[in-house]
Amino acid sequence: MEFLSLLDITFFLLAALGALVGIIFGAIPGMTATMAVAVCLPLTYALGLNHGLALLLGLYVGGISGGMVPAVLLNIPGTPSSITTTFDGYPMAQKGQGERALKVCVIASLVGGLISAIVLFLFAPILADFSIKFSYVEKFLIIFLALTVIASLSSNMLVGIFSGVIGVWLSLVGTYSISDGGNGKTRLMFDFMEPYLFEGFSLLPVLIGIFGISTILLEAEKGVKSGLTNEKIKIGKGAGFSLSVFKGRLTNLVRSSFIGTFVGMLPGVGGSAASVLAYTQERNLSRDSSEMGKGAPQGLIASESANNALTGGALIPLLSLGIPGDSTTAVLIGAFTLQGVQVGPLFIPENADTWYVMMTALVFANFVMFFLMFYAIKYIAKVIMVPKHILFPIIVMMCVVGAYAINYGIMFDVWTLLIFGVLGYLVQKVGLEVAPLIIGFILGSSAEVYFVKTLESFGTLSIFFTKSPIAVVLWILILASVAFSIVMRLKSRRELKADLPASRLNKEELS
Numbered sequence: 001m002e003f004l005s006l007l008d009i010t011f012f013l014l015a016a017l018g019a020l021v022g023i024i025f026g027a028i029p030g031m032t033a034t035m036a037v038a039v040c041l042p043l044t045y046a047l048g049l050n051h052g053l054a055l056l057l058g059l060y061v062g063g064i065s066g067g068m069v070p071a072v073l074l075n076i077p078g079t080p081s082s083i084t085t086t087f088d089g090y091p092m093a094q095k096g097q098g099e100r101a102l103k104v105c106v107i108a109s110l111v112g113g114l115i116s117a118i119v120l121f122l123f124a125p126i127l128a129d130f131s132i133k134f135s136y137v138e139k140f141l142i143i144f145l146a147l148t149v150i151a152s153l154s155s156n157m158l159v160g161i162f163s164g165v166i167g168v169w170l171s172l173v174g175t176y177s178i179s180d181g182g183n184g185k186t187r188l189m190f191d192f193m194e195p196y197l198f199e200g201f202s203l204l205p206v207l208i209g210i211f212g213i214s215t216i217l218l219e220a221e222k223g224v225k226s227g228l229t230n231e232k233i234k235i236g237k238g239a240g241f242s243l244s245v246f247k248g249r250l251t252n253l254v255r256s257s258f259i260g261t262f263v264g265m266l267p268g269v270g271g272s273a274a275s276v277l278a279y280t281q282e283r284n285l286s287r288d289s290s291e292m293g294k295g296a297p298q299g300l301i302a303s304e305s306a307n308n309a310l311t312g313g314a315l316i317p318l319l320s321l322g323i324p325g326d327s328t329t330a331v332l333i334g335a336f337t338l339q340g341v342q343v344g345p346l347f348i349p350e351n352a353d354t355w356y357v358m359m360t361a362l363v364f365a366n367f368v369m370f371f372l373m374f375y376a377i378k379y380i381a382k383v384i385m386v387p388k389h390i391l392f393p394i395i396v397m398m399c400v401v402g403a404y405a406i407n408y409g410i411m412f413d414v415w416t417l418l419i420f421g422v423l424g425y426l427v428q429k430v431g432l433e434v435a436p437l438i439i440g441f442i443l444g445s446s447a448e449v450y451f452v453k454t455l456e457s458f459g460t461l462s463i464f465f466t467k468s469p470i471a472v473v474l475w476i477l478i479l480a481s482v483a484f485s486i487v488m489r490l491k492s493r494r495e496l497k498a499d500l501p502a503s504r505l506n507k508e509e510l511s
Contacts, residue, residue, distance in 0.1 A: 002354040007360060012055050016363045018058020025059070026066020026207060028391065029076045030219040034061025034467075035282040036330045038211040041204060041334050041479040042402030049339040050354060054333055054361040061113060061365040064308055067375065068105040070384050073098055081307035084279040088299035092110055095295060099377060104245055105298050105304040106373045108253060112305035113366035115257040116264065116312025120319075124348065130318040136457065137467040140379040140450035143443045146323045148435045148478050153486035164280040167440025174200025174445055182357040186469060196412045203442070204334045205403040205416040210438055211331060212399040215419025216392050218428060223389065225235055238388040239345035245297045252282050252298055253305050260306035264313020264325050267439060278306030296339070312362065319347055319355070327435050338406070368430065 018040075025036035044052025067078030070091030085105060092101035132238040134142070147164050154160025159237045173189055176182030186194050246253065255420055256278035263274035283289045293297045314325025315332075322344030324330035336343050341351065348355045373380060403408070404418040427434060454463060464471065 002361075003356040006050050006357055007351060008155050009300040011051055011357075011361070012364060014051050015054040015058040015365050016368045018055040018060075018355065019062035019365045020372060021071075022059040022062025022064075023066035023148065023369065023372060023380060024062075024383050025421060026063040027380060028077045028114065029070045029074065029078055029384065029390075030215065030222075030388075032067075032079045032215070032330060033060055034211045034326075035215050035395075036060075036063045036332045037328055038208045038334075041208065041331060041338075041401070041443035042406045044335045045338045045406065049335070049341060052335050052339070052355045053343070053354070053358055054365075055360040056332060058143070058365040058368065060332075061311055061362070061369050062372075063328075064311060065109045065113075065304075065369050066380075068109070068304060069100050069309075069377075069381055072101045072105065073381060074384065079307075081310065082303070084275045084303040085300060086302075086305075087279070088294070088296050091293070091295035092297075093301075099296070100245075100472050101295075101297075101300060102377050102381075103374055104300045105247070106370055106377070107243075108256075108301045109308035109373075110370040111253055111364055112220075112257040112260055112307070112309035113311055113369075114363065115305075116261040117359065117362050117366070118310035118312075119258075120259050120315050122476040124126040124316045124320045125355075126350045127316065128345045131321055132349075133465065134345070134470070136450045136454045137464055138470050138474065139407050140447055140454060141464065141478070142321060143447045143450070145474055145481070146317070146443065147440060147447075147477050148481045150267050150433075150439055152481040154436060156431045156483075157485040157489065159431065160436045161284055163178040164436035164440035166427075166432070166445070167352040167437040167442075168444030171441045171444030173197055174198075176356070180449045181456055192406075200445075201420075202410075203337055203415055205408045205413040206420045206441065206476055207334050207401055207438070208329060208333045208399050209420030210424040210434060211327065211418040212395065213367065214424025214428065214434075216396055217421065220392060229362075238360065242398055246301070249298050249301055251393075252286070255281065256302040257309040260309030260402060261313035263306070265316050267325055273305045273309050275307040278302040281367075294358060308366075315358075318343055320345065320448070322347075324439055326497060327438060332434075333417070333442060338392070388460050 021040070022033060022036050026029040026033055037056050040055065040059055044056060047055065064079060067082035068085050068089065070076045070078040071085035072093050074087050075082040075090040077086055089101045092098065131138075131142070143281060147168075151157050154163070160501065169188070172187065173373060175184065177188050177446055178184045182218060189197050193195055204299065225352075242362030258283065259278045260274040263277060278430040279292075279299060279302045282298055283292050286292065286298055288296070288298075310326065314329045317323040317325045318329045318332065322342070324333060332345060341347070399417060399421075400414055403413045424434060456460075
């Protein structure tokens with residue numbers, strides 16, 4: 001239990017501060033947990049690994065939970081994972097039950113976060129021990145599976161694949177190291193770029209640009225409107241709240257929490273998929289499903305328990321396989337990179353103290369989130385009134401300073417920040433997917449190393465299909481993910497065609 005000596009007062013203060021700042025980011029429409037983690041990432045270098053992780057995990061938990069505030073009060077999901085919270089939260093707010101709705105969400109979020117933390121604690125070490133036995137073949141196929149799952153669960157599989165390929169391509173810019181089976185020369189660049197891109201694009205400025213600058217550009221494009229006023233936001237009185245609202249709904253609470261945890265384990269899927277799946281399941285199984293969408297507490301319970309359970313689930317593939325479960329855990333890789341620590345199968349056995357520190361920070365951040373939002377929700381709700389013309393310049397300044405200082409004052413890192421900020425903006429404007437792109441960027445170079453090392457060792461591509469039973473299982477999962485995407489795509493097309501005649505008929509009747 002040596003890790004207990006690492007849990008000083010500073011550790012708990014940083015986790016609490018992270019939860020508070022994360023709630024603020026999540027509560028402001030357009031800002032996300034990923035952006036909060038990306039903007040604060042450079043601070044972790046001065047804090048050290050354990051204290052830095054306390055801050056970032058607090059930001060993660062708080063950012064996901066904070067999205068419920070504008071979802072309930074403004075009908076605007078503060079984070080993508082809060083979209084289904086608007087279905088029942090806003091109707092309750094219109095009835096003067098805004099505070100009651102928010103308190104239901106807070107309790108559901110706490111339960112979802114704690115259940116996912118328990119699953120993380122029990123399952124991640126087992127998966128890590130199992131994956132230690134993987135050869136280069138299995139490691140390559142695991143990454144291939146992750147990229148396939150991301151692509152298949154994107155809005156369009158081809159778009160997801162193309163976005164992932166762009167990320168992989170960008171990860172290969174730089175020197176093709178001899179130790180990786182290369183020739184030691186630079187590649188994928190013009191000669192004048194060699195002094196700047198000798199080692200490729202630095203990960204941390206890329207992450208901050210993609211999730212910080214591009215978000216600011218997208219939000220600024222909508223226009224910087226004047227701040228909201230108290231008259232426009234009415235959360236009502238809290239007298240109507242009682243724990244009895246959860247009576248008979250514990251099955252929904254636990255089921256949705258496990259759904260969120262499982263979806264979090266799927267690389268790049270995101271919280272919106274978790275909350276939508278949990279909400280849909282509750283609507284299909286609930287006896288009073290007709291009330292959902294009109295201000296039903298069970299809808300809030302399903303949505304918020306699922307999206308907060310995402311936090312523990314997304315950390316499972318990150319810590320056991322080195323594969324980020326979502327965009328926020330992709331940014332967390334940057335914190336480990338800053339400290340010279342590599343996440344993957346050996347992380348938990350070799351960094352047992354850090355593992356226990358992370359679990360402590362995750363659980364503590366959930367409790368801090370609960371107490372802050374349950375007992376001070378009236379004050380936290382005012383965060384959504386902060387004018388964006390004040391907020392945006394501060395965030396941009398933090399991004400630029402962080403990118404410049406993160407590698408001891410390299411000006412090209414600032415240019416990298418701006419390049420990928422604009423790239424992230426353009427990617428989303430043309431309809432490509434950010435999650436496959438950034439995860440492809442993170443995993444691309446590792447996939448190349450494992451592929452080349454396999455060919456060096458065995459000299460034939462057939463080894464990828466015959467190496468071991470594990471490889472066969474991975475190929476089955478890869479094909480299953482592709483088949484699932486194709487089937488769902490065909491099903492949606494059939495439904496669209498079935499709806500067309502009815503819509504045309506309605507138009508004729510109207511004419």
